Amino acid sequence: MRAIAVERGSEGPTVIERPRPEPADGEALLRTLRVGVDGTDHEVIGGSHGGFPEGEDHMVLGHEAVAVVEDPNGTDLSAGEVVVPTVRRPPAAGANGYFERGEPDMAPDGEYVERGIVGDHGYMAEYFTSPPEYLVAFPEDMWEFGFLTEPVSISEKAFEHAYASRSAFDWSPESALVLGNRSLGLMTLAMLEFGVDSDRSFAEHDFERTYCLGRRERPDPTVDIIEEVGATYVNSNETPLETVSEDFEAMDFVYEATGYAPHAFETVEALAPNGVGALLGIPDSWEFEVDGGRVHHELVLHNKALVGIVNSHVEHFEGAIDTLTELPEWLLDDLVTTVATPEDAKPAFEYGHDQIKAVVEFDRL
């Protein structure tokens, strides 16, 4: 079967041939429909994040997938069912407490592998196998958007942890700012603006005023989406994060998805009293000067919080699926700008000005 992999020493993704996998006992065989591409894939390709499976000289890419059950192989799944797979799997040493509790997203380094990112092959192949506990049922009529479940699940976790950090008091947030106007930022902005009316989604608040900070100049398709959602676009060339609280307003909630290192500290300044910043972007080491006294002072004197968020687990995937069914369809349509084929996947790995979200389509339902 065809797969898209990164090989040791190569500069970009390559189409390779691999044998179709045989499901082990307790695993189902899945036929891949679509697999999204995100910043983490680019980091994996560039070698700054992740790592090859033990003893292998290549890794199949892809961690944002939607697939259909080809062979249940004795599991409770049904052939033809549409599912999305989670990302983390037990390490070679076997499942640990984090997996047993259903919280592999909280496992530290070395206590997990991540399919398509670190230590295990991903989903960019015609077929893959998985135990059923790592597969979440997805509505058949929306299968084309199923690959968005994984990124949205990270925001579900961000909302859950950020709200938890404010649960010791009566928090009534009104203003929210998303840092970054790529696809996840735009979907998160819509979650903040519209709220999600579902017990499974963690996006429980609908914010009265939402903002999205980016560095693109108009005309730009992401700015159009931001304004169509009903949010305010903050052009960081005119208003850097440092002055957002003066030029617009102090924010009850800040969602940082760019990985630009100074944002962690500028977020503290941008927050209103009692506000929380959720950090999701992952910068590299970078020394710079900061008014650390002021950041520390602001955190304390105004009861502010910062929470770091990585990965997600099954409940976040379930929340994300409810969220996707509630987000306006025009938004999802507008986000998916590039549908590539495995034979010619290159366009999915290029950043074009007009590209928002790219996906490789292996098959259709």
Next chain:
Amino acid sequence: MRAIAVERGSEGPTVIERPRPEPADGEALLRTLRVGVDGTDHEVIGGSHGGFPEGEDHMVLGHEAVAVVEDPNGTDLSAGEVVVPTVRRPPAAGANGYFERGEPDMAPDGEYVERGIVGDHGYMAEYFTSPPEYLVAFPEDMWEFGFLTEPVSISEKAFEHAYASRSAFDWSPESALVLGNRSLGLMTLAMLEFGVDSDRSFAEHDFERTYCLGRRERPDPTVDIIEEVGATYVNSNETPLETVSEDFEAMDFVYEATGYAPHAFETVEALAPNGVGALLGIPDSWEFEVDGGRVHHELVLHNKALVGIVNSHVEHFEGAIDTLTELPEWLLDDLVTTVATPEDAKPAFEYGHDQIKAVVEFDRL
């Protein structure tokens, strides 16, 4: 009556004469027993924190008090009852939502005054008045330690908010580090080491391994207390916070009470995966270089959190009272090293090497 105040232009606290206050309708008259001195008092005296009551050229000091009801004045209180007062009161504009909800500790600047700190006279006087909703009953047989309720209440809030920030997952903390070995640090260390078996206290975990970082060399009475509690003393001259995770272990919980600005960032490094740092010290503006990329990266990739904590409300005072009744009596005895009189309060405002906690005693029960 005698009071201890800071006057505009003066360099230290002064004994002044003021008329004994008349309780307004709905207020009780309190006879002051003891009032503690802490770092905030020194900042108020030095002029770096707080501010005089509107239109006045002096402010009575003191926000850590224990008192006895002299005249209930028609309130539900009984004469002779021992009480501790909370610190925040409504601003001149009147009570707002934060006060109505019982969460004045979450009110932003301008929406409160603080007795003895900003905008209102404190408790260092023979008598003071207060509405009963800001007074919390304290056990009579422990009256001498009642003034410790206010500082411990801040730690109660720190525990509540820190645990809340970790409530979205199964957090089983084992290791805790207190930064700072002054009286509040030592009491907090004991709360972490012993836990508090009370529904009202927020110190719900007892940590298996506790550490306290300070910069004093042995022999030192605070180091003796740290070791008597059963914790490990970390001498920051030998092991700065930056290397604690290597030289000792990464910490599930860090409690920062020194206000040393770099600690906010070094705390992130010192934390174990999924750990939380509670920040309580209040530094001034100070620019310095920091590997901000690494701090940001660590927060995200290991699901870490920082929560800022200021002030406390009635429930935290109630928790603190239960905590004080459970802390070993030798600890409280050893902490209170200086009992000054209002006539000669000077020793209470000096930092001696052997001083841990100082108090001014206006009267005894």
